Amino acid sequence: MYIYGENDQKLIEQRVAQFRGQTARFLAGKLTEDDFRPLRLKNGLYIQKHAPMLRVAIPYGLLSSHQLRALANISEKYDRGYGHFTTRQNIQFNWLKLEQVPDVLDDLSKVGMHAIQTSGNCIRNVTTDEFAGLAPDEVVNPLVWCELIRQWSTLHPEFGYLPRKFKIAVSGADTDRAAIRVHDIGLLARRNDIGEIGFSVYVGGGLGRTPIVGQVIREFLGWQDLLSYLDAILRVYNRFGRRDNKYKARIKILVKELGLEKFTDAVEAEWLISKQQIRSLHEADIESIEKRFGKPKFEVLSSQSVANESSEESQQFKNWKKRNVFPHRVNGYSCAVISLKKTGIAPGDITHTQMVAVADLADQFSFGELRVTHGQNLVLPHVRTQDLQSIYQVLESIHLSTANVGLLTDMIACPGGDFCSLANAVSIPVANAIQERFESLDYLHDIGNLVLNISGCMNSCGHHHVGNIGILGVDKGGEEWYQITIGGRQGLDAAIGKVIGKSFPRDEVPDVIEKLIHVYIKSRESSDENFAEVVGRVGLDPFKEEVYGVH
Secondary structure (H helix, E strand, C coil): CCCCCHHHHHHHHHHHHHHHHHHHHHHCCCCCHHHHHHHHHCCCEEECCCCEEEEECCHHHEEEHHHHHHHHHHHHHCCCCEEEECCCCCEEECCCCHHHHHHHHHHHHCCCCCCCCCCCCCECCCECCCCCCCCCCECCCHHHHHHHHHHHHCCCCCCCCCCCCECEEEECECCCCCCHHHCCEEEEEEECCCCCEEEEEEECCECCCCCECCEEEEEEEEHHHHHHHHHHHHHHHHHHCCCCCHHHCCHHHHHHHHCHHHHHHHHHHHHHHHHHHCCCCCHHHHHHHHHHHCCCCCCCCCHHHCCCCCCCCCHHHHHHHHHHEEECCCCCEEEEEECCCCCCCCCCEEEHHHHHHHHHHHHHHCCCEEEECCCCCEEEEEEEHHHHHHHHHHHHHCCCCCCCCCCCCCCEECCHHHCCCCCCCCCHHHHHHHHHHCCCHHHHHHHCCCCEEEECCCCCCCCHHHCCEEEEEEEECCEEEEEEEECCECCCCCECCEECCCCEEHHHHHHHHHHHHHHHHHHCCCCCCCHHHHHHHHCCHHHHHHHHCCC
16 A cells, blocks of 8 residues: 655645635635635536536556545545445545535545545546555556656646546556547556667547547657656647647547647647656666555465365356456456445446445555556455455455356446436446346356446546447437447457447337347357457348348
C-alpha cells in the first residue's frame, strides 16, 4: 500500500473545510446553482435523478482494508447500505443528502481518501490494471508511475479547467490490460533495443458520442521525460481544444481534426518548452515513491506448500479457482478476484456488510490490501495459494463466490436510467435479465471468455463500444430501446463494435444475445477463437440473419 504523507493529508483536510463552507453558503441561498455547480463537481458531487451522488477517488484502484471499512461505514451511515464500484476504479454513493456530504468527505479524509478531481473538466483518476505490480510479465510496476502522475496532476494550476474531462491510463506490461487505447492518453511500458525503459504514448482515444481508438504519437519516450511530455500534450489540448461545443471538446476530436501528424508536431514543439520548465526525472524520484508503497512480507513457500487440486475440493470451488484466480509473480501466491456480478444484483454493487467481510479477508489473507478492477470487481492481490479454499468458503457465505470472471455474465454496466439523469434507458434490469438467461455455469464455460458491456446512453460509461457485444440504451419517442454492437474489443488491437441493425425493446434483448451467442458457437473454428475474432472473420451478416431473420 502507498503511504500518503503529511502534505497529502493537509490538502485533503483543507479541501473538506473549503467545501463545507461552499455547501453552507449554497444551502443558505448565498451561492446560485450556477456558482455552486463547478465547486461541487470538482469535489465529485453530481445531482442525479433521486439524490446527490458522490464519486470517491480510489487512485489507480489501490485500496486498504481500513479504507474499505470506512466506505462500508459511510454506506451504512449516510447512504442505503451499499456502494457501486465503477470502471474508473472509483466508488459511488447514490443516495446522499447534500447537507451531509461535507461530513462524508470529512470521514473519508480520516482514512486518506477524498473525491478531488473525480468530476469536472480536469485530469481524472489515473487508472491501471488490477494486477499492477503482481503480474509476472511486467516491464515496470505501473503503480509507481500512476502515483507520479497523480502527484503531478492533482490541483494542477494550469490544467484545472480543461476544455473537457481528461483520462490517463498506464499499462506496466508490454501488453494492454488497462484499456489504454480508449483513453485521452495511454501509456504502455516497454524496453527499447538497448534495454532502456520507457513508454509508448497513445493519444486521442475515447468512447462516448464519437468513439475513437487512440494512436501512437511517440513510439518510445524515455521515463525521465514522462512528465514534461505529458505537460506538452495537455498544453496543446488546453490551447486548441474546442470550448464552444462540449460534444467536440475532447482531445480525440482535436487529434482527428488536426490529423495525427500535425498534432504530433504541435506536441513536439511544445515539448521543447516544457523540457526547459520541468526537470527530467531521476532515479531518486522513482525510488522515493517506491519506498512509500511498502512491500508485503511474503513467505518463502516451497512447491509442496502450494495447494493442488484434490478429490476433497467441491466442484464449485474448482470452478471458482479456474475462473477467478490468477498468477502472482511470487511463488506460492495468487491473485483472487471477487466477482461483484451475482445474478440479480447490479454489476459493481456491494453491501456494507460484504465490504466489512472482504476487509477482514484482506487483513487475514492479503496483507490488508485490495484492488478495484476496471471491470467493477475486487481483488485480494497477495493470497497464499494454499489459503484459496478458506477464502472461497467465506466468500460463499457472504454471496460473493460467483465464478464468472471473464465470462458473459461478468458484464460491465453503468447505473443507467435507474439513477442517472443523462440516461436514455435503464441498464441494471437489462444486465439482470441477461444474467438470469445465462446463469448456467456449464453453458458459460462452453461459450468461453466474452465481454458484454451495457451503457444507458451515448456517454458510454458502461464502455459498450469495446464490448465483444455492446448494448446501448436509446430513446425512441419516449420509450426505451436498445441498440446492439458486436466485434468490439480492448487491448493493443482495440476496435469499436459495429451496429448490427435496428434497435430492440427491452424484453427482446436476452433473446437477441442468445441468438448472437448461437451464431458465435456455430461459427467458431475452435474453442480458442474468441467472439471478436469470429466477427472479424465472418462479418456481420450471419449474426444479422439470425437476429432479424433476413437472408
